Amino acid sequence: MTSPQYSDVRQGIIDAALPLFMRRGFTGVGLTEILAAAKVPKGSFYHYFGSKEAFGAAVIDDYFQRTLARIDDLLAQGATGRRGLLNYFEDWRECQLGESSQCLAVKLGAEVSDLSEALRAALHRGTHGITSRLERCIERGVKDGSLAQGLDAKVLAVALYQSWVGASLLAKINHDRAPLDTAMAGTQQVLSLAL
Template sequence: MSTPKTRETTDVRQGILDVGQRIMAAKGYSAVGLNEILATAGVPKGSFYHYFGSKDAFGEALLESYFSTYLAELDQILALPGLTMAQRLLKYWETWQHTQSFEDCQGKCLAVKLGVEVADLSEAMRAVLKRGTSGIIDRLAQAIETGVAEGSLTVGGEPYAVAQSLYQLWIGASMMVKITKSVLPFETAVSTTRQLLALS
């Protein structure tokens, strides 16, 4: 059972992470200084260094928090009652389109926004990105395997390889959506996804 002090510590730390996630999802990692995050969060600099030893340590914790939430939400979608696995997967990509667009993503597009940038800046952050994205691909592969077994979808290769291809397709589509300021890349991704899973 957590004490009020422990809860307060967790709340302050999570508050800094939540603010940082929203700001960095909009501006990127390098363009955001700690002062902007701390001013927005209403936290003194000393408190920041109590929770995070450096900006890179903060970035690592930020990505860990992001993927923890993302994977929990993905698990919920893939367990929705009353749907086939194919329908659940389509629901996941429908949610992706709403959260990863060029509009304000409220911090939900962090991996797309920071992926390329921080992978070159920090080995620790790259490792978190790799673990997080591997967790997503693993879940998609399991879902595809289940969908094949129940007969709601069909694939022409190993479920893991198909899941990997689909995830890379959607990451690429998200990048192109931001570049073109158009949702057309998502429409193409949906069409390709339906072909790969043999969905009508």
């Protein structure tokens, strides 16, 4: 093996694994392939991670940490809560249409939730982080008048997120953008009705 290409070896291993997991899932990628991509010896892996399962949870947590920072930016860019929500969902649709950009929750959710409690918990933490941010943005929209008074922000946040996860899954199954376009139209309609 060559010397590590990253100054932070732990982060380098995580960074090398993420695109592999996005393409082939958790069980479809072996440790040897991850180590080769990260250019580190096996001992380095076990120095930082006790198992592939612990490593998978670390990759998921890292993915969501980055994703949540991006979501915070997208939601904050909107002059109103409603506009912030639309920014986020427009970005989601465009990311899902790309060849390599996907949602890790969609990719790994069904695969690992019954396989590993640690991986399921990491996915739950991440998805809860997303719905919590959407909920706060809906509350902001109610306060700024861009969304109707009396909305149950938590219910709407979870319903919108579930709709988009389902649309992303159907877009993958069908190799078609139509489910994402339908989710966008439905989101726009719901948010317009919520005025």
